[in-house]
Amino acid sequence: MTRSSIWGTGLLGAPVLMLLFVFLVLPYGDMIAMSFRTPANGAPYGDAWTVANYFRAVGDPFYLGVLGYTLAVGTLIAVLTLMLSYPIALHLARVGDRWHVLFYICVVSPLLIGVLVRNFGWMIVLSFSGPLNQMLLGLGLIQQPLRLLFNLPVVVLALVHVFLPFMVLPITNALRNIDPALEEASNSLGATPWETFCRVTLPLSLPGVLAGVTLVFALAMSAFVTPALLGGQNVVLMPTIIIQQLIGAFAWPFGAALAMVLSLAMLAEIGLLTLTMRRLTRRIGRWS
Amino acid sequence: MAHLEIAGLRKAYKSSQVIAGIDLSVASGEFFTLLGPSGCGKTTTLRCVAGFIAPDAGDIRVGGASVLAMPPARRDFGVVFQNYALFPHLTVAENVGYGLRSRRVPRDDMARRVGEALDMVQLSELKDRLPRELSGGQQQRVALARAIVIQPRLLLLDEPLANLDARLRQDLRWLIRKVQQAQGATAIYVTHDHAEAMAISDRIAVMRQGRIAQVGTPRDIYQRPVDEYVAAFTGECNTLVVRVTFKGDGGRYRVAVADTELPVGGPLDLSVGADCRLLVRPESLALAEAGAAALPVRLDSQIYTGAGQRCEVLTADGQRLVFQVPVRRQLAPGDALALAIDPDQAWLMKSAP
Numbered sequence: 098m099t100r101s102s103i104w105g106t107g108l109l110g111a112p113v114l115m116l117l118f119v120f121l122v123l124p125y126g127d128m129i130a131m132s133f134r135t136p137a138n139g140a141p142y143g144d145a146w147t148v149a150n151y152f153r154a155v156g157d158p159f160y161l162g163v164l165g166y167t168l169a170v171g172t173l174i175a176v177l178t179l180m181l182s183y184p185i186a187l188h189l190a191r192v193g194d195r196w197h198v199l200f201y202i203c204v205v206s207p208l209l210i211g212v213l214v215r216n217f218g219w220m221i222v223l224s225f226s227g228p229l230n231q232m233l234l235g236l237g238l239i240q241q242p243l244r245l246l247f248n249l250p251v252v253v254l255a256l257v258h259v260f261l262p263f264m265v266l267p268i269t270n271a272l273r274n275i276d277p278a279l280e281e282a283s284n285s286l287g288a289t290p291w292e293t294f295c296r297v298t299l300p301l302s303l304p305g306v307l308a309g310v311t312l313v314f315a316l317a318m319s320a321f322v323t324p325a326l327l328g329g330q331n332v333v334l335m336p337t338i339i340i341q342q343l344i345g346a347f348a349w350p351f352g353a354a355l356a357m358v359l360s361l362a363m364l365a366e367i368g369l370l371t372l373t374m375r376r377l378t379r380r381i382g383r384w385s
Numbered sequence: 386m387a388h389l390e391i392a393g394l395r396k397a398y399k400s401s402q403v404i405a406g407i408d409l410s411v412a413s414g415e416f417f418t419l420l421g422p423s424g425c426g427k428t429t430t431l432r433c434v435a436g437f438i439a440p441d442a443g444d445i446r447v448g449g450a451s452v453l454a455m456p457p458a459r460r461d462f463g464v465v466f467q468n469y470a471l472f473p474h475l476t477v478a479e480n481v482g483y484g485l486r487s488r489r490v491p492r493d494d495m496a497r498r499v500g501e502a503l504d505m506v507q508l509s510e511l512k513d514r515l516p517r518e519l520s521g522g523q524q525q526r527v528a529l530a531r532a533i534v535i536q537p538r539l540l541l542l543d544e545p546l547a548n549l550d551a552r553l554r555q556d557l558r559w560l561i562r563k564v565q566q567a568q569g570a571t572a573i574y575v576t577h578d579h580a581e582a583m584a585i586s587d588r589i590a591v592m593r594q595g596r597i598a599q600v601g602t603p604r605d606i607y608q609r610p611v612d613e614y615v616a617a618f619t620g621e622c623n624t625l626v627v628r629v630t631f632k633g634d635g636g637r638y639r640v641a642v643a644d645t646e647l648p649v650g651g652p653l654d655l656s657v658g659a660d661c662r663l664l665v666r667p668e669s670l671a672l673a674e675a676g677a678a679a680l681p682v683r684l685d686s687q688i689y690t691g692a693g694q695r696c697e698v699l700t701a702d703g704q705r706l707v708f709q710v711p712v713r714r715q716l717a718p719g720d721a722l723a724l725a726i727d728p729d730q731a732w733l734m735k736s737a738p
Contacts, residue, residue, distance in 0.1 A: 278470035281437050284457040285464040286484030286535065296483075300474050 132353035141349045150354035160338070160355065164362060167318060167335040170253070172366075174317040175310050178257050182264035182309065186302075189265065190272035204266070207259040216326040219255050220246060223327075247329035255323050260316055264309035271305025272298070300377075307374045311367050318363050335359045388413035388571045389434070389539060394443035396429055403429045404440070405595035411573065411588075416565055418574045420582040420618070421592035427575045428543055430592075434573060435541050436460050447538055458487075460539075463532030463570075467544040469524040471516040477527050478503070478512040484535040502534035505564055522553040529561060533568055540565060540572040546581065554578075558585055579619045583607065591615045607666075609652075612734050616664045623670070623706045625663040629733070632657050638733060643701035645680050647726055651733025662734045669730030670708035672722060679723035682706065687716050698722060 132150055137143035154160055189200050207215065222229055223245040230242040245251060275298060283293040321336040328334070339359065342352035389411040396404040404426045411417040419427040432438045434445055436457035444451050452460050463484075471480050478499050485495045503509045506526040516524055525545055532540060542561065546554045562585050565572045576582050582589050583603040590600045591614075599606055599615045610616040613624055630646060631639035636653050639646050640663060649663060673679035682698035685705070693709040696716065700706070706724070710716065 276468065276470060278466045278468060279472060281435075281457070282464065282466060282470040282472075282531075283483070284437075285435060285460070285462060286531070287458050287461070287487035288483070289458055289487075292487060297472060 128353045128356060131350055132357050134350045136348055136350055150351045151358070153351065154354045154358045160358075163333060163335055163338055164358065166333075167359070168362060168366060170249070170334060171314050171318040171363075174253055174256050174260065175314040177253065178260050178264045178313045179306065179310055181257065182261055182268060183306075185261075186265050186268035186272055186305075189269045205262045208262055212259075212322050215259065216255065216323055219251070219327055223251060246327060247331050249328065249332050252324050252328040252332050255327050256317055256320055259323075260313045263312040263316065267308040267312070268302060268305040271302040271308075275301045303374055303377060307371060310370065314367065314370075315363060318359065388415070388448060389417075389573070390444075390446040391430070391434070392444045392446070394430065394433060394445065395441045396426075396433060396438065397441055402595050404433070407443070407595075407597055409590060409597070409600070411571060413571055414569050416562065416572045416574065416585060416587045418576060418582045418586040418589045419592055420576060420579060420589050422577055422618070425592040426595040427577075427592050431541055431543050431573060431575045434539070435462055435464050461535070461537055462539040462541055463535055463537035465525070465528050465532050465540070465542045465545045467547050469516070469521075469528045469548075471524055471527055471531075473516055476513050476515055477508060477519070480516065480527055481512075481531045481534055483531060488535065498534055502530040505533070505567065506530045506560065521549050522557060525549065525557060526560065529564060533564055533570065536568070537570065540568075540570045542572060542574045544575055544577070546576070546578075554581065561585065583619070591618055608730065609650075609732050610664065610734065611652075613662055613664075616734065621667050621707070623665045623667065623708070624734075625665065625700070625704050625706070626736075627661050627663045627733070629655055629657050629659045629661060640733065642680060642704075647680065647731070648728040649726070649731040649733055650729065652735075655733060655735070660736050662736055664732045664734055665706065665726055666730060667708040669727040670706065671725050671727075672710060672714065673725035679725050682722050682724050684716055684718055684720040684722055686718055698724065 131142055133146050133148065134142035135145040135147050135149075185204065189197075189204065192200055210218070221227055224230070225242050225244065225246075227245075229245065230239075233239045234242065279297055279301070280293055283297050284290075288296065319336055320334075321340060324332050324334050324337060325340075335355070336359075339352050339355045342348045342355060346352075389409070391407055391409040394404050394407040395402070407426075407430060409417075419430060421427045429438060433440045436452070436455065440453070445453055447460075472483065475483070481502050482495050482499045485498060490498070499512075500509065503512055506529055508523060508526055508530065511519065511523065516527065519527065525548075528545070545561070546557055549557065558581060561572075561574075564570075574582075574585065586603055588600060588602055589606055591598045591606055591610075593614055599611045601609075606615055607619050610619060613622075616622045616624065625642050627640040627642050627647075629638050630641050632655070633639075636650055638649055638651050638655065640649055640661065642663070647663075651661070655661060680700065682700050685697045685699050687694045687696045687710070689712070690709075693712055694714075694716065696708060696710050698706050698708075708724075716722075
């Protein structure tokens with residue numbers, strides 16, 4: 098590459114680099130700095146430096162418990178989304194051109210609705226006197242309206258629903274990139290369709306699975322609005338606690354430390370996942 | 386006994402008839418080639434045999450039994466694809482062993498057979514590489530080993546050399562032939578390259594628009610094609626419009642070209658007075674020795690090609706012929722020449738209806 102073309106590409110990337118710097122690097126830097134400050138009255142933080150916030154964040158069993166719970170819920174959501182998405186992606190990767198667009202619209206439809214509208218929708222549908230309860234009562238399946246809101250399953254359901262496209266699209270893409278001749282080759286060599294799926298299709302789609310799982314896990318771990326609206330007081334996840342610290346208690350340094358701990362835990366799990374998947378892609382389909 | 390029989394095979398996509406009725410029989414151990422331009426239905430025919438496509442009508446029998454109801458996995462055919470279709474996440478040895486593993490072959494038996502197959506294609510050193518670390522030629526050799534290691538009832542090859550450069554094509558052509566003969570496999574080979582088809586095949590079927598134009602040995606279809614299409618598709622050819630003036634025994638004829646009469650060969654069913662096409666391959670034309678029966682022509686142009694000079698000449702009635710002349714002969718456009726046609730190499734064909 099010539100000198101001038103490096104400058105040319107650099108220039109093209111400049112706006113996005115600026116954007117990332119101003120809205121990602123600077124705030125993150127500020128937050129890291131803040132997490133090492135002492136608390137203060139009448140100001141976001143004091144002048145002195147301390148590591149006490151981190152000792153409290155990882156030393157207090159309550160916060161550790163919430164962190165573990167959040168990781169578990171994030172993992173559960175990622176796994177459920179994957180299980181629902183893979184068959185959809187398999188189908189989507191095979192449909193012809195005419196239906197293609199329609200299926201894609203169906204898959205991305207949760208993203209076409211704003212987060213508040215979507216959650217209020219869930220609240221209306223699932224409320225004590227809402228349509229779902231009315232229908233179940235009308236059919237005689239229940240005698241009393243059910244309490245459907247403000248519990249973990251509803252939060253998980255709503256999050257899986259909205260995260261579906263983030264899983265379906267990368268997996269579909271990976272499946273579409275598999276040469277159809279590979280499946281024919283596998284068939285002609287005597288492998289049944291199920292064997293072909295396990296030994297060829299699945300391993301070759303794992304990069305897409307990894308991308309989808311990473312996205313959904315990160316999104317689930319940092320979701321705030323849906324757990325707050327649909328989970329209420331009964332579902333306490335890390336983002337809720339952090340917001341409480343920042344906005345409720347005005348403990349900015351401690352809130353920042355909790356946010357850093359959450360980010361690091363998330364990074365660690367994603368890193369672990371990437372490593373295991375990389376070994377898996379090479380290994381699956383091998384003679385054991 | 387015929388090993389593979391194809392009877393009345395038809396396949397249409399929407400309105401276009403891709404295969405419009407094909408009947409073939411291939412003997413056990415034979416190397417049989419489907420030759421034709423793209424879109425003639427040769428690959429579709431092969432894919433019907435492999436079981437990737439279900440034909441609309443007709444039957445495919447192997448060893449006397451129809452295979453149409455069998456899924457590809459149960460047909461026991463080895464397929465070599467144009468784009469190799471190696472499993473990218475498996476090593477060379479794992480690719481070759483894939484079919485054996487599906488057949489639940491015991492592990493040490495499998496390792497031995499994979500080793501033998503890789504020896505046969507001279508790739509033993511590379512058995513732990515991944516496909517992306519191999520050249521195109523090496524990949525296709527792996528694909529060949531993967532197809533033969535299962536000792537298939539049929540070896541199906543779909544333009545396996547089309548993505549390789551000319552030198553590699555030559556080498557791999559011989560390797561495919563050698564492996565096929567060593568295994569005694571019955572092979573169906575699809576190609577659009579007539580030179581490849583000639584060199585490798587026991588018999589060739591030349592296809593046109595979903596039908597078979599001619600089936601025969603390479604010698605048959607090259608020297609005794611049924612029509613101009615087959616003649617043109619099997620190599621460089623000159624065709625002259627001629628009239629039969631005399632019919633002898635055993636397919637010997639005399640024909641009139643412009644004002645000259647020539648002795649030629651042809652099929653048995655032509656009659657005196659018929660308008661025909663005379664096939665003269667460039668290599669069966671030469672400048673005439675004095676006194677021999679010859680066709681007077683005028684030189685139109687000549688190009689130096691290294692091994693010779695490629696000359697285009699015109700007959701008295703304006704028909705064009707191409708042939709090679711040794712370089713030492715000095716020629717200039719406009720020269721009057723006498724052409725000798727080797728009567729054993731010239732072949733009469735019916736005019737297109």
